[in-house]
Amino acid sequence: MLTRSPQETNENSTFLMAGDTYFAKYIVQKAQHKRTYFIKEHSLLFVLQGQKLLHFPEETLVVEPGTILLLKRGIYAMSDYVPQGINYEALVVYFTDKLLNEFLYENPLSATLPKMDKEYLLLPSDDLLNSFKMQYMAYFKRPYPHIDQLLQMKVQELFMLLSLGAHKDSVLSFIRSITDKVPLELEYVMQQYLFHPVTLEELASLSGRSLASFKRDFQAHYHSSPKKWINQQRLAHARVLLDNTSHNVSETAFACGFESVSHFIRIFKKHYGFTPAQNRTNQAIL
Numbered sequence: 183m184l185t186r187s188p189q190e191t192n193e194n195s196t197f198l199m200a201g202d203t204y205f206a207k208y209i210v211q212k213a214q215h216k217r218t219y220f221i222k223e224h225s226l227l228f229v230l231q232g233q234k235l236l237h238f239p240e241e242t243l244v245v246e247p248g249t250i251l252l253l254k255r256g257i258y259a260m261s262d263y264v265p266q267g268i269n270y271e272a273l274v275v276y277f278t279d280k281l282l283n284e285f286l287y288e289n290p291l292s293a294t295l296p297k298m299d300k301e302y303l304l305l306p307s308d309d310l311l312n313s314f315k316m317q318y319m320a321y322f323k324r325p326y327p328h329i330d331q332l333l334q335m336k337v338q339e340l341f342m343l344l345s346l347g348a349h350k351d352s353v354l355s356f357i358r359s360i361t362d363k364v365p366l367e368l369e370y371v372m373q374q375y376l377f378h379p380v381t382l383e384e385l386a387s388l389s390g391r392s393l394a395s396f397k398r399d400f401q402a403h404y405h406s407s408p409k410k411w412i413n414q415q416r417l418a419h420a421r422v423l424l425d426n427t428s429h430n431v432s433e434t435a436f437a438c439g440f441e442s443v444s445h446f447i448r449i450f451k452k453h454y455g456f457t458p459a460q461n462r463t464n465q466a467i468l
Contacts, residue, residue: 184218198333206321211270213262215261220256224277224282225252225275225277230271233262233270234251234270234272235260235263237260250311252302254301281338282357282360282361289345295358298352311344311347314340318336321336365399366389368400371389379441396408417450420434420435424458
């Protein structure tokens, strides 16, 4: 199951918002098993208690108190670890492409630095960032007038602190890798996210395109509409799983990116002329 953040979450979270814009959230929860999240905005994570674990194919990244994590928007497998008897606590600050572009405009020397290919940047915190963290937490305790202006200035302050610290070159390189990003190749995006339950709007965002541009480029590349092509690929993969694994129908549906089992069964039957369960029965007879 894919959990969307910040707007859609099952965590015990408190948000800081101005209008429709999410600026930050404060999380308090017990440790969770591994889950897959779609992070809709670039973010910076301060862990206050426990540890946040990010699971990549080649490594598991551990974020703990005393470190900060910069994370590009995207889909990540995560879990939390806390010692018995306490909760996991964290502060997440969100930031947009627009804010980063404005920040780099004020820091033109970043153009001389190489871009960073990784999806994250893990850094040690320092006294100034720790002070920022504690000051920012006060905004969750009571409402302030002109909160939108205050929150915008706080995000700008955060990036000023990062750019003045010991790891400023790494921070500026990481930001450049976001702001200089050209639209990703469609084949790469589909390979990465085909079997995740993401919407077309989310795929467009992950590819660095508007929805209209994504549909147009997709049609030109695959000679098919995105919805039709995605369903065909997912159904073909589902049939492979049904023929070659012990996955039941529900497990197969979720493994192929379908959030609704009934929807999966319905379009499988429409496409193949029989249900997933009948497919397995036919294989057993053969």
